[in-house]
Every structure is written in structure tokens, then in C-alpha cells.
Amino acid sequence: EAGVAQSPRYKIIEKRQSVAFWCNPISGHATLYWYQQILGQGPKLLIQFQNNGVVDDSQLPKDRFSAERLKGVDSTLKIQPAKLEDSAVYLCASSETIASGGYEQYFGPGTRLTVT
Amino acid sequence: AQSVTQLGSHVSVSEGALVLLRCNYSSSVPPYLFWYVQYPNQGLQLLLKYTSAATLVKGINGFEAEFKKSETSFHLTKPSAHMSDAAEYFCAVRGSGYSTLTFGKGTMLLVSP
Numbered sequence: 001e002a003g004v005a006q007s008p009r010y011k012i013i014e015k016r017q018s019v020a021f022w023c024n025p026i027s028g029h030a031t032l033y034w035y036q037q038i039l040g041q042g043p044k045l046l047i048q049f050q051n052n053g054v055v056d057d058s059q060l061p062k063d064r065f066s067a068e069r070l071k072g073v074d075s076t077l078k079i080q081p082a083k084l085e086d087s088a089v090y091l092c093a094s095s096e097t098i099a100s101g102g103y104e105q106y107f108g109p110g111t112r113l114t115v116t
Numbered sequence: 117a118q119s120v121t122q123l124g125s126h127v128s129v130s131e132g133a134l135v136l137l138r139c140n141y142s143s144s145v146p147p148y149l150f151w152y153v154q155y156p157n158q159g160l161q162l163l164l165k166y167t168s169a170a171t172l173v174k175g176i177n178g179f180e181a182e183f184k185k186s187e188t189s190f191h192l193t194k195p196s197a198h199m200s201d202a203a204e205y206f207c208a209v210r211g212s213g214y215s216t217l218t219f220g221k222g223t224m225l226l227v228s229p
Contacts, residue, residue, distance in 0.1 A: 004159070031215065040125070042206050042219030043160070056216060091159055095215065102148060102215040103167060107159030 002026065004108035006092050012114045018080035021111045024073070025094030031055075033105060034067055034077050035091040043091055049075065050098055079113075087115045118143045118209045122220035130228050135179075135194040137223050139207030142188065148210035149190040150217065151181055155203045163205075166190060177201070202227045 005024040013019050025032050031050050035043035046065065048056040051072040060067070064083070069075040079086055089112050093105040123138040141147055148167050152160040164175025171183040181192045190207060207220040 009157075033216075040221065042120075042208070042221050043217075044219070045216050048216060093159075098215045100215075102210050103165060104162050105215075105217065107152075107161070109157065109159045 004092055004094055004106055006090075006108040006111055008111055009109065010112050010114075012116065013082055015084055015115050016081040018078065019082055019113060020076055020078045021090050021092075021113075023075045023077070023092030023108060025075075025092070026106055029094035029096055029106070030072070031095045031098050031100075032069055032075050033093040033095075034075070035093065037089040037091055037110070039088070046077070055098065082113075082115045084115050087113055089113070118145075118147070118218045120207050120209050120218060120220035122205075122207050122223050124223055125221065126224045126226060128226040128228065129197045131199055132196050135192070135197045135201065135225065137192040137205050137207075137225065139181075139190045139192065139220060140188050141190060141207070141209045143209055149181075149183060150208040150210075151175065151179070151190075151192050152206045152208060152219075153203050154206065154222075160206065163192070197225075197227050199227050199229065201225060 034046045037043040046060045047067045049069045052069050067077045089110040091110045092108045095105045119142045121140045150165045151163040154160050164173045166183045174180045179194045204222045204224045206222045208217045
């Protein structure tokens with residue numbers, strides 16, 4: 001079974017530029033999560049999708065971050081414009097359902113973003 | 117609200133020694149608790165989980181954790197450390213959302229020969 005795929009693995013941009021990350025969850029998984037992991041901290045949930053609908057985006061900085069999952073499969077997270085404090089690893093995770101997500105989430109390898 | 121505190125950002129052990137990583141939680145509801153491991157440049161992998169069944173939970177790679185409600189703890193242990201156990205370990209509690217997770221800051225486990 002293929003795992004959660006993310007690209008790119010690494011990205012370096014200057015502040016005020018824009019960037020996008022892509023995630024393809026495990027086939028058949030309805031629920032998709034984006035987490036931000038700043039160095040020295042645990043992952044923090046940014047947004048959660050159930051199919052193509054947003055379940056929770058309460059911690060997403062909506063003035064600069066946006067995410068979509070148009071067809072209920074893969075997802076894109078965008079930052080525009082980026083700030084220095086956005087430097088982090090962005091992790092995508094998926095679970096079969098919302099219910100099963102409370103028991104196990106499967107994580108991708110992450111995208112390491114450096115903003116200079 | 118739910119929160120997790122991991123004591124010690126770094127823990128060093130010798131190969132073959134006992135591993136003990138500490139986690140205390142705060143939860144307004146009966147907690148579901150998790151331990152994840154993260155190897156360098158990889159995503160998180162579930163080690164084990166407590167979901168209100170047995171208080172002693174066994175996971176992969178010889179790890180286990182015991183849920184102690186009176187101490188609000190869920191410490192992770194392994195009797196004998198192996199070099200391959202060197203990684204960062206995160207304790208998490210199921211958050212306010214039905215399937216959202218709140219993570220601790222992580223503990224880096226260093227294993228020396």
C-alpha cells in the first residue's frame with residue numbers, strides 16, 4: 001500500500017514570495033490533515049478536510065495561508081506572502097474516516113520550508 | 117482543552133539500557149493518548165495508542181506505555197535500547213475535535229554504543 005506522498009521535499013524562498021505544497025493521501029482515505037511543525041515543537045494542526053469539505057481550520061492563518069482539496073483526493077497548501085516565521089516542516093496526514101482519524105493518522109515525509 | 121507535556125527535550129541512554137520517556141496530559145474528557153516516532157527526514161509513525169481499553173499498551177519495536185489516570189501520565193518505556201531507536205518521540209492526546217491531535221514538543225532519544 002502506497003503511503004502519503006508530498007512534494008516538494010524541500011523548498012527555500014525569500015520572504016514575501018509565495019509557495020505551494022502538494023499532498024496525495026493514501027488511496028481511499030476520506031480525511032486529510034495539514035500540520036505545521038516548527039523546529040523544536042510538535043506538529044500543530046492547520047486544517048482538516050473530510051472529502052472536499054473543511055472540518056476544522058481554526059488554526060490556519062487565513063490572511064496568508066490557504067488550502068484546498070477540490071476533488072476530495074489530493075490537496076494543496078499555499079502560503080502567500082511568506083514570512084520568516086513560516087519556516088517549518090509541513091506535514092500531511094490522512095485517515096480512512098474522521099472516526100478512524102481519532103485512532104490512527106498516516107503521515108507523509110513532509111516538506112521542509114525555509115524562508116530567508 | 118487538551119494538552120501534553122513531555123519532560124526532557126533530550127534523553128540519552130546507552131545501548132541495552134532502559135528507555136523511559138515521560139508524558140503528562142491534561143484533558144477535559146477521557147483521553148485517547150498516542151506515542152509517535154519520527155526518524156530524520158521522515159514523517160511520524162504511530163508506535164502505540166491508548167483508547168480506554170487496557171491501561172498497559174504494547175506497541176511496535178518493543179515499546180510499551182502505561183496509562184495512569186491518577187498521575188495523568190502516559191510514559192513510554194522499552195527494556196533495552198537499540199541504536200535504531202534513536203529518533204524523536206512525540207506524545208499526543210486526541211484534541212477537542214473528534215479526530216484532531218494535540219502533540220507535545222517531542223523528546224529526542226539519543227542512544228550511544
